[in-house]
Amino acid sequence: PKALEEAAAIDGAKPWQIIWHIVIPISLPAIITVSIFSLREAWNEFPFVLAFTTSQDMRTLPYQLFMLRDSMGMQDL
Structure with missing residues (x-):
């Protein structure tokens, strides 16, 4: 005030x-x-990461962790 x-x-x-x-x-x-x-x-900005990065070296940590989890075949329980 x-x-x-x-x-x-x-x-x-x-x-x-x-x-x-x-x-x-x-x-x-x-x-x-x-x-x-x-x-x-x-x-959680995955669409921006996909739109603005061109190589795997430029991706952000959250997206890389998501891709790692997806590539290893882990599922949410």
């Missing part, structure tokens, strides 16, 4: 202190959530 930032400014906090001690702790759950979802979506 803007009132917290204004209260900190009135109490003499500098702009970087307001960001570090008020804004970041309040927005930390959102930052963590976005980070987790971004990591999960980046991990």
Whole structure:
């Protein structure tokens, strides 16, 4: 809330202190959530790997693990 930032400014906090001690702790759950979802979506981007890579050396780890599992004949139980 803007009132917290204004209260900190009135109490003499500098702009970087307001960001570090008020804004970041309040927005930390959102930052963590976005980070987790971004990591999960980046991990599972098989179509982009297939579209943008031309050799096996350029493929990403998740896709290589998927291909390894598929080539060894392992099944999900």
